[in-house]
Structure formats: C-alpha cells, structure tokens
Amino acid sequence: MAQITLKNLGKMFPPDVVAVADVNLTIGDGEFFVLLGPSGCGKSTTLRMIAGLEEATSGDILVDGRRVNDDDPADRDLAIVFQNYALYPHMTVAENLAFGLKLRKVAPTEITSRTAATSRMLGIEPLLKRKPRELSGGQQQRVALGRALVRQPKAFLFDEPLSNLDAKLRATMRTELIKLHQSLGATIVHVTHDQVEAMTMGQRICIMKDGHVVQVGPPMEVYRNPADTFVAGFLASPPMNLLDARVVDHAGGLAVALGEARLAVPGAFNGAYGAWRDRDVVFGIRPEDMHDGAGPGGRTPLDVRVVAVEALGPEVVLVAALADGREIHARLGPGFVAPIGSQQRLHLDLGAMHLFDRETRKAIAQRGTG
C-alpha cells in the first residue's frame, strides 16, 4: 500500500487545452480518496497521469515519496478500473485475471490460488470460463475489479467504474467497495461525477473544476463548509439554495435583503459579516434548513408561493417561489401538503446560513473578522 503525492501537477493537451492545472494533493496510505467534479473537469486526466497513461506536462507525481513521472506504467505497480472495464475480449475471465500476474512472472501455483481467492471473494467463480462478451454489465464490472484486486497493487485507481451500472446495482456496489476497502486497507483513488458516490464512499473528497482543485476534506466537512458557490451547488440533491442578496442594517443588527424580505442575521455572525454591509453577496441555505413549522423558536419566517410539491416518501421537496419569482427548494417532513399556487410561510434556520462574495464566489467566513 502506498501514499500518493501530487505536486503542482499540470497537463496541457496541444494546442491549448489545459486539462489539469496546478493540482496539489496528498492521498494517505490506505485512504479512500474521491475525486469529484463535473464531466470534463480533469478527473480522468489526473488519474491517468498517476497511472502513467498520460505524461504530466508539469509537476511531480510521488508514490511513497519516490518520483515516478518517468516510470513506465508497468513499473508503477498501480491498478486501474476503467469506466467501460476494458476487459480483454479474446481472453476468458480466468485469463483476464491471470494476465497481469503472468506478465509479472508470478509462479503458476500462486496465480491459481490468487485467481481462485479473488473470484471467490467477488462471486465470479461460475464465470471463469466465459468470454467478456458473454457477461452482463454488472458481471463485467466485477471481473474488471477482480483483475485489479488479484494483482495486489500498491494502490487502486477507479475511473467512474460504477457509472455504467443501473441505479440499484450501483448502490450495492458502493457498499461492496466500501467493505472491500475496509477489509483490504488499500489506497484507493476513486473518480466520479456522482456526488452521492463521493459523499458515501470517500474518507476525503476533492472537488475539481476546470482542472483546478476547489476544495479537499472529509465529506461532511465539505458539505457543512463549502469553499465557494460551486461546491455549495454541486453537493447534495437538491443542492444548497443560492440567491443573490445584499447585507443591510436591520433593527440594530444585520439582515440579508432578499427582495423585499429581510432575514435577520444571527448575532454571532454580526462581527464577521459587518464588513459586508451594503455589499452584494450570495445568500446560501440548504433545503433541509428550511421548515414548515416555527419549531422550538429562533427560526426566521419567509413567505413563499408553492410551485410544486414532490412527495418522495420519507420526505417532501417543496419547490417555492419568492415574491420576485426566484425559486428555492425546501426539504420538509413527509406529512407536508399544500395546494399549488397557495401562500406558505417557511421557517429558516439561519444558524446554518452561508454568505458568498458575489464577485469571487468564495465563502465569507462566519466568525472572526473575515
């Protein structure tokens, strides 16, 4: 198992596509690390540079402190699972598993025992004699995983391996990969554009955008303290509500001016937000921090018009419009009902609010002198 360090890593495709720009990361030994970002943000390119399939145009890649930039992919001893599996079509499942071991001159008896153990663990024993084209998507996925596992490499690189599976199988495989990581204690770099995958699987997640790292941290920490509006709007579904607003004086303290509405800022934030008085900001609040009842107190009312009520079973997502027509999402209890077009009063938990600089889109610290 290994630690992977990326220093000022960059990749430019001629003539001028900057796929990855100045990425600095340290992936700990035995860590389940997730690279998350929208399609085209440079996740795969980053992973392929680690694997040695793309040459870095700048920066260093270190495995256990040793620079591997110039090493052949074969010598890096990493395993990759591709999105479309890339199983060798002319070999049986057993041959696919054994291929890497044979190339590395592992003794035949050990190849047999390792192949057997891996296929038992993944439940693919009955498939060993089949060719990849005779397997379902889920089975191919397992074989691809097996081909990586059987090699016992220094680290595993997963490039969206679950994205071609149907929703149910994807959920099962998420759990299996988490279990697998726990039992092996392996270093895993998992690339995905699916924020649920990132939140549930990653010990730490790294959110990328346009080739840059935007934020790194444990999922819940990133969730609670998004570094900018991009992260805030990317995690969770529905994501954080983001509304252009201003900070104004209000009743001896501060308030967020949202059209005609004034949302009084909790006193604890006054110090930090004071500097933003009369300036343009983005107001952020998560759907679950809005309620349909006043609760035990301390909540701030906001009047909205009901646009749609989406009953999901365990919860209801209310799509509502502010007085000026801007839409927000709120997650309410399963009992919530309201006619479309009716007026409703939501109660906001402003202790969980966020403010972002309208220009730089970066989060404004809630405490301290920000």
Add this chain to the structure above:
Amino acid sequence: MGGAVRWRGLLAHGVAALFCAAILLPLLWLVRVALTDKLTAYKLPPEWVTPRLHNFVEIFTDYPFLTYFINSVVVAAGSTAVALPLAAMMAYAFARYDTGGLPLRLFVLSSQMLPPVILVLPLFALFLWAQLLNTWFALIIAHLTISLPFLSWLLVAFFQGDVRLLEQAARIDGATRFQAFLKVTLPVTAPGLLSAGLLAFILSWNEFLFVLILSGPQTNTLPVGLSAFQTQRGVELALLSAATLVAIAPVFVLLPFMRRYLIKGLSLGALK
C-alpha cells in the same frame, strides 16, 4: 398507413431485385456460355444444349492457363504477405505515435491518387535496368505500390478504436509496449487484419495494367492471360468464359470471409 409501408417495402425490394439482376445476369450468361461448345456460344437467341465441361478441361490442356493461375496465386499471396505486416506497422505508428503527422498520411494517400499508368513506366525502366522484368519479384513489388499505401491507410482505423484502451489496460497490468501489442492489440485486431489481407489479395489478383507492361508469357497472371484468349483464333468465347469463371472463383470464395471479418473487425465488440 400499413398500405404505405407495404408499398415502400415492395419498391425497395423491386429496386434491390433489379440491382441483383444487373450484377448476376452477366455472370449467369458466363456460366451458360462456359458450358456450351464453341459454336453454340455465338448463337443468338441463345440455344440450349446439354451442358458440358470440356471447355474447362481445354483451357488447362491446350492453353497455359495453369501457369497463369499459379502466377496469380504467387504474386497475390506474395504481395499480400509483404504488404500486410508492413502496412500494419505503418498504421500502428500513425495511430499511436502520429508519426509524420497529417502530411505523411496525406502523402501516403496521395500515392493512391496517381493514375497507375504514371507509375508503370518508371517501374518498367527500373526493372529493365535491374533485369527484373518478367519475374514474379517485379510483379510483387509493383503490386505493393498499390496495396501498401491502401492497407496502411485502411488499418489506421483498426488501431485507433477501442483497442487503444485495452492496450493501456495491458500496460497497467505490467506489459511492455511490445507485449501489449503482441498479446492484446494483435489478437483483438486480427479479424480486421485478415480482412485487409484478403482485400490486398483480391486487389493483386485482379490487377491488369502492371502485369501487362512488366511481365511476359511466363509470368502473366490471369487477367492478362485471359486477354490472350481473344487474340489467338478470334475470340474463343466459350473458352474465355470458362477461364473467366475459374479466374474469378477465388474472389467469390474469399468474399464471404472478408465480409464477415471486416464487420467483426470494425465492431470489435470488446467494450460496452
């Protein structure tokens, strides 16, 4: 609505039937003439006689048809055996390393755009100087000027496809570039290579101009040899038909294979 669909189906079948007839009728005519004797061959409207195979015997006994046939096999197989590995290497270099970039690729293609007659005269002069005229060797080289550029252009597509990712998987699994090529790329693209090889074989088999200029009686291949049937005692229509049928038989035997492998090669079906 159903009626319209049926009419369109009928129309499509009608066009297809006409098309088939246009291709098949001359061939069927050829079969008929090849099975008649020399005199009935000329009769119009056609007269039906008991089909006989003597024409097929005669072309082998009274004419050097067997020599032509052997020449054709040697030249076609020889040029294919040289062209296929060379073209595969060239195409691989184009596909993987972009060797020479677009200019080199276009240059290779441009050699295909020259009328063959422009190439044949310098080749004649060269072979004359090297004393290679009227040899198999000269014909094989001449046919390479056709098949090598054509194949290397055709095969680029095979190496650019999904097999690239498989090769990368193999590299990660611990294979060197050469091992990845040998153990993954080659077996996976084999159907494509095979169909390209068959295509090169057929190209050489049917080639006329180079053989006409560069070879003599001992090394003539079938297309030129067949033209000889027209000159000795007028046009020996029945003999010519029989010879033509034997000459095109290999093409007909090979075509179904080529079709199957070409389709298989183009849709490797490796990834999904």
